Amino acid sequence: MKNLIEEINNTTSFSSRVIREYKCSKCGELIKVLELVINDKVRIANRCKVCDDKELEREAVQAYNNLQISKRERLFNDFSLISEGLKKATFDNYHPTNEELLKAKQVAKNYLNNFNRINGLLFVGDCGVGKSHLSYSICKEAREKGISSIFISVPELLTQLKSTFNKNKNYTEEDLLSVLKNVDLLVLDDIGADYPTEWAIAKFFEVINSRVGKSTIYTTNSNAKELASKVGKRNFSRMMENTQIIKMQGDDYRLKNLKK
Template sequence: MMEVSKVIQDLDTATHNCDQHGEYQSQHVKLRSTQFWTTCPQCADKDNKGDEQKIIDDINAGRRQAVMNNTMQRAAIPPRFMDRRFANYRATCPNSAKALETVREYAENFADSLAAGRSLILMGTVGTGKTHLAASAAHALIAQGYTAVFTSVLSAVRSVKETYGHGATQTERQAINALIAPDLLIIDEVGVQFGSATEEMILFEIINGRYEQMKPTIIISNLAMGPLKEYLGERVFDRLREGGGKAVVFNWDSHRAKAAA
């Protein structure tokens, strides 16, 4: 305590000049092992505020990254497609380049699609990049702050059917609502096998629920237009096309077949 008092008593004051703020009263501080003149108080205050803001920015960045990580985890994008982006999609013909542009524009202008409940159908030949583009859209939307969930028909149906068993942790309605809630739902492997009446009913509940809530859906299928419409049913297909919803036909040769050749 005596040392502190001694330091205070030994303070000398002088008028110094700051290039930014002009004259200020500087104090000559004498400590046991060193001595110095205090700097411009306005500059010091600015530096302190800058340090504080940097800490706040770092905290906010950490929070944003935590939210992003949580959103990515809930998106359930399959590991095989975690690195899929629009930038690494290989367009091999004019039609594939057009498909890329259509899905990219859909993602870039998703606010408009969300406002209109505008969906997208990607259908056609196996191995042409439908899932790649859908996963790219999911990544792009998550980066914009939207929620996106990727599921297959079988996984979606299974998540609902699991509520029927003893000891289920949620109700059927809660399982369906979990698939209605995201800003974008991507349903893959639509029509891999023509399902039971229960499967069709569950799929209708999900798509119709999203339709009523103005929530866009991306459907991915290897079926052609006619069989896909038969599988989904006229009402569901019309709901997906309403509000300017597009059907993109992938009718070029398989990328995977070319890579294996």
Template sequence: MLLLTGNLQNKEPDMGYSKEIYRLAQQELDRRRNTARDTAEKHQAEIYSAIPRIREIQKELADSGLRAVQAAIYGGPNSPQALSSLRIKNQALQMERVKLLESARLPADFLEVHYTCPKCQDTGYIINRRCECLEKLLRRFAYRQVSESGGLGECRFENFLLSYYPDIPNQDGKIPRKIMAGILNSCQEYARNFLPNGESLLFRGHTGLGKTHLSLAIAYEAIEKGYGVYYASSQRLLDKLQAKQFQRQAKEDTDYQEMAENCDLLILDDLGAEYSTNFTVAALQNLINVRLTESRPTIVSTNLNTSMLTERYGERSVSRLLCSYRAFTFCGDDIRMIKRMEH
């Protein structure tokens, strides 16, 4: 089996996971590979001390292997016979080693390097194809990143309960439960058919209506499919961008600008809750424009109505949101308050 000899940093990501996610995956692969090799070296030292003959066998096998390579390269009239003789000798040495290990009540593969993933030997790649173990690592760290930011572990479509929404008309004559059932179905369809060049969504409505829950439910499904998702509240992301811009966090390794611009799906939660400055407004406008221009989907949620958004971000930015994003208006009562009263 041919294996990639480099590392992930030399490979171009083919999905929109951030560089930070790839860095964490690389660290974990390095840790696994080093642990496997260290354990093998420890076993080797132990067995050489207990059974010196095994050290001799290992050296003889290495010498025999070198001679076999030389015979194969340089050839000669006696090359086939030499290779056959070496093969027989190697088999005999290997059998002797197995018996010595058995006498010490050790498995025949005690001296081998036991990688977590034998397929790629913990490199993450088989030739130039991403190994399944790397795919799992990328998803794990993507889950962790989103979970740390927004509680991914608790938000699924399955536990989005329509029973919290009134099934009688509100003051506008609309039935919240019916409207929210339609929004839930649309979000499920969006997640089921998600593509990294798909449409963007705008979730509008008062606090506690399930905007974050459905955003994270979509994030979960997208991550399950192997797509890179970055979730952040607008306050947190814009704070990070501003700190980076003015170098208030010189030791910060994560490139939040790159993550937000290049991930397969960006979820920008609670737009309008951040402290507004000329920088934050400009940064938001730039982020929206970049992702729209490059056809990368974004989910934006906000508690602000159109006039409040326009006052804060300007008519041009709001126009892009309303015209380029598929908008959903959430309605009902504050579910957080309902749950608090239940407990």
């Protein structure tokens, strides 16, 4: 089409006439078939403008979605900081060592099977019992089901926000916050692990507040009271809305070989 327009622009001998009209079989729009004579050469123009526009629009939407997805993948990779052990984590290779952990696994699986885009989970418990393991498993399986999800370590997130952001040319702080806001399921791992500063609490609030009405999973070592004081009352109150607490007590799986 572009070439044709160029040709028309570059010629002095040009004529056109409608030789036929019919309705587009796809959209019903009236198509006028044009016979163009350019420098004595005859061309037929026979396309549906409405369908062409729709096609263009579809391509643009697809390109936009791909861009969003690739941004999400990049963020997922840059922020997750997932240890090699955790990368392999699945529901199947989580072997609960007591009743409470068995129940935690069941609740985690049910949560995903009944995913409603609103409810959240808070995994609370000892070190190395599988809080990150189960939440990462949820995250991975969610992605397989077409639910967009990001697993992010909160200490890492705060470090990134504080230091490297301006130097990082791949995306801005705004990009990051908007992805965290819009993803279907966000896992915020290890909350309350750091010393809270006013700045950290405020940043955390921005994220938590943007997630109101959406599914978020939290993991923490702190009990409810400690957590409330670490993340601030306002954050804690928002976090607990529509959130089910899963207690996980048990032996540290990382140390299991020491015992034998």
